[in-house]
Amino acid sequence: MSDSAVSSFVRRELIPERAAPVEMVGLIGFxxxxxxxxxxxxxxxxxxxVLLWFVVVPTVEFLLVDAVWSGKDRTAxxxxxxxxxxxxxxxxxxxxxxQFIYGFYPEQERWRVNLTFFLGAVLLLPLxxxxxxxxxxxxxxxFAAFPVVAFFLLxxxxxxxxxxxxxxxxxSGFAAGIGDLGQTLRRAGEATANIGPLLQLLGHLVSLLGAxxxxxxxxxxxxxxxxxxxxxxxxxxxxxxxVLVSLILFLLGxxxxxxxxxxxxxxxxxxxxxVVIATMxxxxxxxxxVDSGLWGGFLVTMVVSVTGIVTSMPIGIALALGRRxxxxxxxxxxxxxxxxxxxxxxxxxxxFATYMLPLFLPGNFRVDGLVRALIGIAxxxxxxxxxxxxxxxxxxxxxxGEAANAVGLSWWQTxxxxxxxxxxxxxxxxxxNSFIGLFKDTSLVSIVALFDLLxxxxxxxxxxVWATPSTxxxxxxFAGIIYxxxxxxxxxxxxxxxxxxxxHRK
Numbered sequence: 001m002s003d004s005a006v007s008s009f010v011r012r013e014l015i016p017e018r019a020a021p022v023e024m025v026g027l028i029g030f031x032x033x034x035x036x037x038x039x040x041x042x043x044x045x046x047x048x049x050v051l052l053w054f055v056v057v058p059t060v061e062f063l064l065v066d067a068v069w070s071g072k073d074r075t076a077x078x079x080x081x082x083x084x085x086x087x088x089x090x091x092x093x094x095x096x097x098x099q100f101i102y103g104f105y106p107e108q109e110r111w112r113v114n115l116t117f118f119l120g121a122v123l124l125l126p127l128x129x130x131x132x133x134x135x136x137x138x139x140x141x142x143f144a145a146f147p148v149v150a151f152f153l154l155x156x157x158x159x160x161x162x163x164x165x166x167x168x169x170x171x172s173g174f175a176a177g178i179g180d181l182g183q184t185l186r187r188a189g190e191a192t193a194n195i196g197p198l199l200q201l202l203g204h205l206v207s208l209l210g211a212x213x214x215x216x217x218x219x220x221x222x223x224x225x226x227x228x229x230x231x232x233x234x235x236x237x238x239x240x241x242x243v244l245v246s247l248i249l250f251l252l253g254x255x256x257x258x259x260x261x262x263x264x265x266x267x268x269x270x271x272x273x274x275v276v277i278a279t280m281x282x283x284x285x286x287x288x289x290v291d292s293g294l295w296g297g298f299l300v301t302m303v304v305s306v307t308g309i310v311t312s313m314p315i316g317i318a319l320a321l322g323r324r325x326x327x328x329x330x331x332x333x334x335x336x337x338x339x340x341x342x343x344x345x346x347x348x349x350x351x352f353a354t355y356m357l358p359l360f361l362p363g364n365f366r367v368d369g370l371v372r373a374l375i376g377i378a379x380x381x382x383x384x385x386x387x388x389x390x391x392x393x394x395x396x397x398x399x400x401g402e403a404a405n406a407v408g409l410s411w412w413q414t415x416x417x418x419x420x421x422x423x424x425x426x427x428x429x430x431x432x433n434s435f436i437g438l439f440k441d442t443s444l445v446s447i448v449a450l451f452d453l454l455x456x457x458x459x460x461x462x463x464x465v466w467a468t469p470s471t472x473x474x475x476x477x478f479a480g481i482i483y484x485x486x487x488x489x490x491x492x493x494x495x496x497x498x499x500x501x502x503x504h505r506k
Contacts, residue, residue, distance in 0.1 A: 038296075044082060045226050062087040063477060077468040088474045092466045100456055100478070103296015109288060112153045113299055119146060120306075128493065130500065143310065149276060154295070158286035159234045159277065168217065170226040175213040176403030182207030199287040234283040235274075242270040290368040296451040298482070303370070304377060304442040304452065309435050316385025322417065323390055323398055334386070341383035348374040373445055388430040392423030425501045434495035436487045454479050470473040 007094040035045040066087030068077045075081055077089035093100070102110050126132045185203030189196040223240060230236045246266040253259030277283055278305075295303070322334030339347070353376030354369055367375075396419050404414040424431070446455030457475040461468075 031121060037348065060344065062473070073465050074166065074468045077466075077470055083142045086468070086470050088477060089466070089468055089470045092460075092468075092471050093478050094467065095458045096457075096463075096475075099297060099460060100453060101298045103299060103451055103456055104294045105296070105299065106290060106294070109156075111292060112156075112287065112290075116150045117155050117302075119149065144314065145248065145272070145276070147307075149280070152280055152282060152286055154290065154299075155292065156287035156289040158282045158284060161224070161233055162237035163245070164220060164237050165224050165233075168220045171213065171217045172221065173216065174209045178210035178213065179207055182210060190209055205234075208263060232275075238274060238277070246270070292368055293449075295370065297456040298451040298453045300370075300445065300450055301439075301442050301454075303501065304374060304450075305439045306443060307374050308381050308438050310376045311374075312381035312385050312434075312438070315378060315382030316389050317385035317420070318327075319382060320393060323386065324393060338386050340381045340418040341380050342387075346377070346441055347447055348378055348442060349380045352376065369448070370450060373448060377438070377441075377445075381434065384434055385431065388427050388434060389423060391430065392425075392427035395426050396422050428494055428498050428501075432490055436490055437492070439487060440483060453482065468478075 015151045033040075036042050064087075066085055066284060067090055068086055068088070069090050071077060071089075071091035072095075076091055077086055079086045079503030098107070098110070102113055105113060120142075123138065123146055126138050127135065128141060132138075180201045182205075185199050185206060186202075189201075189203060192199060224237075227233050227237045229241060246263055250259040250263040253262035280286055318332045320336055322330045323333045323338065327335070350373055353372040357376075358367070359370055400418055400422065401414055404418045409417070442452050443454040445452050446458070451459060457479045460475060462470055
């Protein structure tokens with residue numbers, strides 16, 4: 001190749017300087033890449049800033065800048081006395097704070113509520129921190145022992161008996177209810193001409209069923225009679241229940257061959273129950289009785305929401321598995337249950353549980369009004385949770401179950417160890433969304449005369465001592481802040497759990 005050809009490829013001038021690279025990190029990079037990278041994003045950014053200006057600034061002025069922080073009555077929150085437009089009237093919240101938290105719970109007994117909150121936090125926080133050990137023991141205390149202790153702390157009272165007495169009374173009431181139904185059918189048959197014989201026959205069959213149940217539970221009735229005639233019925237009943245339950249678990253666990261572990265676990269559990277009974281004095285009447293009608297405020301909100309969240313999960317899991325079952329009866333029952341409960345509003349469920357459910361119970365069987373509302377909310381929420389979990393189950397490939405079967409796992413082991421953990425990991429956002437909705441829906445219990453936080457705040461507006469133009473907005477702002485803190489906390493913790501469980505995918 002000639003020298004002239006080679007020299008034609010050699011540049012004889014310097015290359016012009018390039019422009020400085022666009023900054024893609026830091027605040028300027030964030031503004032350039034996220035907020036002002038296109039005309040549409042520029043418009044949305046400016047519009048959002050204007051919206052925040054007209055929303056955030058007045059909110060801050062109302063809650064902090066123009067707020068009144070001290071006072072004893074409504075005169076401290078009037079503009080003519082303060083000399084400027086009045087924002088939030090925080091003395092109102094301070095004066096009504098006990099009512100917002102405890103409702104009408106007796107003031108001298110409010111330490112029981114505080115102790116319940118403290119025990120719940122102490123047992124819940126270790127469950128939320130993954131690195132802490134003894135999760136099994138912690139979960140057992142929180143989900144099994146804490147509800148019982150909280151019930152007797154909040155309600156008070158003691159025990160007249162234990163497991164044998166409770167089961168005997170329940171079955172006796174059920175048998176009596178069936179017997180009453182049989183008598184009703186026979187009387188209806190006597191008053192009806194066309195289908196009278198059929199109703200009488202049905203009434204005799206139902207009465208015979210009630211008599212058969214009464215005959216079957218006669219050993220329990222006999223044992224309960226001897227327990228109640230003893231000098232210390234609670235402890236005798238506890239011992240009898242311990243013996244019966246431990247014996248059943250021992251036999252189901254394999255008897256003398258492999259049942260010793262279940263036997264030791266049962267004995268240890270009942271020993272712990274005995275310690276709780278002795279510590280709280282439940283065999284001697286316990287603490288002073290506080291009727292649930294006096295509960296209110298944040299206490300009712302937490303009781304309803306925590307009970308609903310905890311109980312709706314097993315209900316939802318059972319219904320989701322039942323709807324995917326290969327047994328037609330179980331599948332139809334689960335699908336019907338879900339569709340019926342999802343097809344009615346929560347207010348209707350609360351009305352039915354509070355005012356109509358007692359009509360279907362035996363005459364001598366009573367359920368507390370708060371408990372009836374809790375049952376209705378748990379079943380209602382469980383139907384929604386079931387569909388969320390079913391969506392997660394459908395996302396699991398069939399090969400997961402087939403691989404588990406190939407290594408010899410049973411259906412229960414496959415579901416508990418392989419399928420369900422993966423399904424729950426997929427539906428964490430949906431589950432937390434349902435929990436947040438349930439936490440906020442607790443305000444609907446005020447429809448059935450249960451004053452939660454929002455209902456208690458609304459009831460406090462009737463006090464003429466604090467009747468000012470800003471009192472209404474202050475009360476709702478206080479309730480809104482509490483709801484936001486708890487809902488935002490659940491949302492952030494769910495993101496933490498999601499990121500931790502999905503770390504292997506990154």
